[in-house]
Amino acid sequence: xxxxxxxxxxxxxxxxxxxxxxxxxxxxxxxxxxxxxxxxxxxxxxxxxxxxxxxxxxxxxxxxxxxxxxxxxxxxxxxxxxxxxxxxxxxxxxxxxxxxxxxx
Amino acid sequence: xxxxxxxxxxxxxxxxxxxxxxxxxxxxxxxxxxxxxxxxxxxxxxxxxxxxxxxxxxxxxxxxxxxxxxxxxxxxxxxxxxxxxxxxxxxxxxxxxxxxxxxx
Amino acid sequence: xxxxxxxxxxxxxxxxxxxxxxxxxxxxxxxxxxxxxxxxxxxxxxxxxxxxxxxxxxxxxxxxxxxxxxxxxxxxxxxxxxxxxxxxxxxxxxxxxxxxxxxx
Amino acid sequence: xxxxxxxxxxxxxxxxxxxxxxxxxxxxxxxxxxxxxxxxxxxxxxxxxxxxxxxxxxxxxxxxxxxxxxxxxxxxxxxxxxxxxxxxxxxxxxxxxxxxxxxx
Amino acid sequence: xxxxxxxxxxxxxxxxxxxxxxxxxxxxxxxxxxxxxxxxxxxxxxxxxxxxxxxxxxxxxxxxxxxxxxxxxxxxxxxxxxxxxxxxxxxxxxxxxxxxxxxx
Amino acid sequence: xxxxxxxxxxxxxxxxxxxxxxxxxxxxxxxxxxxxxxxxxxxxxxxxxxxxxxxxxxxxxxxxxxxxxxxxxxxxxxxxxxxxxxxxxxxxxxxxxxxxxxxx
Amino acid sequence: xxxxxxxxxxxxxxxxxxxxxxxxxxxxxxxxxxxxxxxxxxxxxxxxxxxxxxxxxxxxxxxxxxxxxxxxxxxxxxxxxxxxxxxxxxxxxxxxxxxxxxxx
Numbered sequence: 001x002x003x004x005x006x007x008x009x010x011x012x013x014x015x016x017x018x019x020x021x022x023x024x025x026x027x028x029x030x031x032x033x034x035x036x037x038x039x040x041x042x043x044x045x046x047x048x049x050x051x052x053x054x055x056x057x058x059x060x061x062x063x064x065x066x067x068x069x070x071x072x073x074x075x076x077x078x079x080x081x082x083x084x085x086x087x088x089x090x091x092x093x094x095x096x097x098x099x100x101x102x103x104x
Numbered sequence: 105x106x107x108x109x110x111x112x113x114x115x116x117x118x119x120x121x122x123x124x125x126x127x128x129x130x131x132x133x134x135x136x137x138x139x140x141x142x143x144x145x146x147x148x149x150x151x152x153x154x155x156x157x158x159x160x161x162x163x164x165x166x167x168x169x170x171x172x173x174x175x176x177x178x179x180x181x182x183x184x185x186x187x188x189x190x191x192x193x194x195x196x197x198x199x200x201x202x203x204x205x206x207x208x
Numbered sequence: 209x210x211x212x213x214x215x216x217x218x219x220x221x222x223x224x225x226x227x228x229x230x231x232x233x234x235x236x237x238x239x240x241x242x243x244x245x246x247x248x249x250x251x252x253x254x255x256x257x258x259x260x261x262x263x264x265x266x267x268x269x270x271x272x273x274x275x276x277x278x279x280x281x282x283x284x285x286x287x288x289x290x291x292x293x294x295x296x297x298x299x300x301x302x303x304x305x306x307x308x309x310x311x312x
Numbered sequence: 313x314x315x316x317x318x319x320x321x322x323x324x325x326x327x328x329x330x331x332x333x334x335x336x337x338x339x340x341x342x343x344x345x346x347x348x349x350x351x352x353x354x355x356x357x358x359x360x361x362x363x364x365x366x367x368x369x370x371x372x373x374x375x376x377x378x379x380x381x382x383x384x385x386x387x388x389x390x391x392x393x394x395x396x397x398x399x400x401x402x403x404x405x406x407x408x409x410x411x412x413x414x415x416x
Numbered sequence: 417x418x419x420x421x422x423x424x425x426x427x428x429x430x431x432x433x434x435x436x437x438x439x440x441x442x443x444x445x446x447x448x449x450x451x452x453x454x455x456x457x458x459x460x461x462x463x464x465x466x467x468x469x470x471x472x473x474x475x476x477x478x479x480x481x482x483x484x485x486x487x488x489x490x491x492x493x494x495x496x497x498x499x500x501x502x503x504x505x506x507x508x509x510x511x512x513x514x515x516x517x518x519x520x
Numbered sequence: 521x522x523x524x525x526x527x528x529x530x531x532x533x534x535x536x537x538x539x540x541x542x543x544x545x546x547x548x549x550x551x552x553x554x555x556x557x558x559x560x561x562x563x564x565x566x567x568x569x570x571x572x573x574x575x576x577x578x579x580x581x582x583x584x585x586x587x588x589x590x591x592x593x594x595x596x597x598x599x600x601x602x603x604x605x606x607x608x609x610x611x612x613x614x615x616x617x618x619x620x621x622x623x624x
Numbered sequence: 625x626x627x628x629x630x631x632x633x634x635x636x637x638x639x640x641x642x643x644x645x646x647x648x649x650x651x652x653x654x655x656x657x658x659x660x661x662x663x664x665x666x667x668x669x670x671x672x673x674x675x676x677x678x679x680x681x682x683x684x685x686x687x688x689x690x691x692x693x694x695x696x697x698x699x700x701x702x703x704x705x706x707x708x709x710x711x712x713x714x715x716x717x718x719x720x721x722x723x724x725x726x727x728x
Contacts, residue, residue: 011207011208012207012208013179013205013206013207013208014205014206014207014208015204015205016171016172016200016203016204016205016206017171017201019204019205021205046706046708052205054205058166058167058169060166060201061165061166061167061685062682062684062685063682063685065682067640067641068640075637075706075708075710075717077706078706082150082179082181082182082204084150084179084204084205086179086207093179093204093205096640097641097684099640100639100640100643100706100708100717101637101638101639101640101643101645101676101708101717102637102638102640103635103636103637103638103710104635104636104637104638115311115312116311116312117283117309117310117311117312118309118310118311118312119308119309120275120276120304120307120308120309120310121275121305123308123309125309156309162270162271162273164270164305165269165270165271186254186283186285186286186308188254188283188308188309190283190311197283197308197309219415219416220415220416221387221413221414221415221416222413222414222415222416223412223413224379224380224408224411224412224413224414225379225409227412227413229413260413266374266375266377268374268409269373269374269375290358290387290389290390290412292358292387292412292413294387294415301387301412301413323519323520324519324520325491325517325518325519325520326517326518326519326520327516327517328483328484328512328515328516328517328518329483329513331516331517333517364517366517370478370479370481372478372513373477373478373479394462394491394493394494394516396462396491396516396517398491398519405491405516405517427623427624428623428624429595429621429622429623430621430622430623430624431620431621432587432588432616432619432620432621432622433587433617435620435621437621468621474582474583474585476582476617477581477582477583498566498595498597498598498620500566500595500620500621502595502623509595509620509621531727531728532727532728533699533725533726533727534725534726534727534728535724535725536691536692536720536723536724536725536726537691537721539724539725541725572725578686578687578689580686580721581685581686581687602670602699602701602702602724604670604699604724604725606699606727613699613724613725
């Protein structure tokens with residue numbers, strides 16, 4: 001539907017507060033005939049990569065220290081987050097509290 | 105139904121507390137024949153420009169420091185905010201906590 | 209149904225705590241034939257004038273300072289407030305937190 | 313069904329905490345023929361008279377100072393309060409926070 | 417269905433925290449023929465007698481001082497409390513915050 | 521359905537925080553013919569015996585001191601708690617705040 | 625559908641904050657004929673083994689100290705937690721507050 005392209009002058013999402021921009025990891029599956037099927041049609045995986053991390057600080061009257069960093073692979077809470085689309089890329093913005101675990 | 109006009113003596117929305125007046129960014133789309141289609145008919149984009157920012161301070165017993173400024177392009181939470189119309193211009197008033205990220 | 213009249217000895221609403229008495233601004237519309245149509249039949253405008261302001265103070269364990277004053281034109285949250293009728297005048301009593309912005 | 317009578321030794325409601333005993337004011341209406349119609353059949357008025365006021369103090373961990381006194385005419389929140397009947401008189405017990413304004 | 421009997425060695429309900437054991441007052445009604453009708457068939461009265469009072473103290477992180485004592489006649493909130501049966505007697509255990517007023 | 525047996529090496533439930541392991545008391549009823557009917561078929565009694573008590577401490581940011589001890593007979597809140605089965609014995613794990621009263 | 629395999633370079637779930645990675649214990653049942661039936665078809669057991677424990681710390685503005693450790697057998701709250709699948713193994717990530725008791 002849209003041709004992916006990276007512009008020279010790329011837009012960047014800078015999350016506020018304790019928010020984290022993540023990108024869902026697509027579990028690719030290769031059929032015997034070699035066709036790669038992206039994972040979207042299957043049960044939505046909850047694995048994602050951290051793209052950008054908010055500064056933390058006092059959020060809703062409570063001090064929040066950010067525990068994740070860009071590049072981390074994480075598991076996040078299924079019904080959490082807001083999907084956003086920026087330059088044909090889909091991201092999810094979650095609160096750090098919706099990140100359940102880091103995959104090491 | 106109404107002719108848009110900017111009065112000399114323009115009205116201004118001054119948000120209270122941690123509220124932010126934003127204006128939805130309309131993703132224009134140009135068809136092959138050159139007709140510009142405003143984005144409203146499509147899925148509502150969640151990008152907006154910050155128009156005015158409240159003073160922050162103690163909101164609901166919690167100190168809030170404003171992190172955005174007029175002119176910022178932001179992503180905001182889909183179901184948040186109140187739509188208001190002032191002199192034929194449509195604005196949305198959100199709490200800063202409903203702003204997910206700044207686009208840089 | 210009732211003839212509006214201002215009594216000499218007018219009743220006054222003195223709001224408690226962080227409450228604010230407001231009066232909805234009726235967007236009048238003049239048809240070509242000169243008939244003035246009050247705005248009630250249309251989408252309810254959320255503009256109001258502040259009539260009386262509570263003293264603020266510690267509300268629900270949190271210090272609230274009042275930011276609006278009688279005469280201010282304000283935008284308030286659509287589903288907020290309680291409509292009250294006093295001597296054939298209709299008012300709305302809102303909490304200050306339901307006032308989104310002042311119109312200047 | 314019951315004959316109203318005031319006993320010598322009248323019972324008294326002493327509200328606890330930040331509660332206030334109020335008595336709904338019945339807006340009487342006199343028809344042209346002079347018949348007085350009590351307001352109950354119409355939209356329930358939200359005006360009431362304060363009968364008794366609790367001591368205030370620390371309620372739910374928060375200091376509450378009572379702002380109303382017996383005899384005050386008040387506007388209260390429509391869906392608030394508990395109706396109680398004592399010696400054939402009907403009262404409403406509300407929390408002070410459900411009193412919106414005093415009528416002066 | 418059961419014959420009421422008071423044992424020598426009676427069981428006692430000792431409420432925890434800010435709870436209060438109350439016993440609903442049955443508004444007896446004497447018909448003209450002298451038959452006493454207990455109030456249960458009618459609208460449930462909200463009057464009760466205090467039977468036992470918890471020690472109060474820090475409940476849910478908040479200091480609660482008990483304001484009622486055994487023997488007090490009280491009005492309690494209609495939908496509050498848990499009905500318990502002990503030795504064929506029915507009690508209601510409410511939190512003190514559900515007691516609206518004392519009847520004096 | 522299962523033959524009750526106590527193993528030498530019995531498993532033990534050690535509740536966390538302000539939780540309490542209780543065991544519902546079955547109100548036995550003896551019919552005239554001497555048949556003992558366990559209470560399960562009737563309205564579920566809310567009486568239970570305390571089996572094990574958590575250490576208390578800071579729970580959800582609030583200091584909780586445990587007020588009950590193993591062996592106490594208690595009344596607990598009807599819809600509270602989680603039923604667990606351990607070695608064919610059924611227990612209920614409740615928070616201490618769901619224990620309404622101790623029966624003495 | 626998938627052949628279980630343990631890779632040399634195994635992935636590890638590192639829970640954030642007060643979260644705990646657990647693995648449901650499957651209550652095996654051996655029929656008379658010796659066939660082992662895994663417990664899944666029956667009522668879901670709430671017993672699990674602790675696999676990994678978050679660092680605790682200030683969670684939602686409240687200090688949380690972790691009380692469980694890897695290897696603990698625990699009872700957890702039925703409707704709590706998020707099921708995650710990592711390398712064909714199913715885990716549940718719960719908050720420590722959803723762990724009711726340790727089985728000793």
